[in-house]
Amino acid sequence: DGGITQSPKYLFRKEGQNVTLSCEQNLNHDAMYWYRQDPGQGLRLIYYSQIVNDFQKGDIAEGYSVSREKKESFPLTVTSAQKNPTAFYLCASSQQQGTAFFGQGTRLTVV
């Protein structure tokens, strides 16, 4: 079954801890994206990657890090430097100028 898988669906983290959100796609897409969504708000771009071993900062990259060692995977690490990490995180992928498809999201809560 092709698509984008984000895991886990819900994640809890203690303040001061780093946490990594998983995003895997089997669509053979070159480009992958991470977005953050806060309640009642639109999506804001954190990082995106156009190809393996390359990625660029989006609009709100501070406190986040990514890697793109494999085409299928684009994990996002929320570091302790992120001042307000509680949010809904969405991963997407696309093929060049093609349509972007989204995962079902991970809801991160800092406790």
Added chain:
Amino acid sequence: DAKTTQPPSMDCAEGRAANLPCNHSTISGNEYVYWYRQIHSQGPQYIIHGLKNNETNEMASLIITEDRKSSTLILPHATLRDTAVYYCIVRAPNAGGTSYGKLTFGQGTILTVHP
């Protein structure tokens, strides 16, 4: 990046057509107009996209004005399951000039379909 402007909310009666407008007056010649929708606590779902011609698929129709400064998404027979936030997006080329484009989301339109 071209910005989009959408009304914050709209209502529609079940079975009637829902017409969702979007202004993108600063759109560039090579930018596509995309529409997505998001049901609460789910990832956005792709609906349709177009460059300058009108487009139709099994979900919706997209009407783009001749000057490309605005567009309308039409859901021909809205159902209660169409209640969602609808996002109009223009896809920008990246800074390096390649064909990969960031998707920049605005606030969207909350469409409520009522019985």
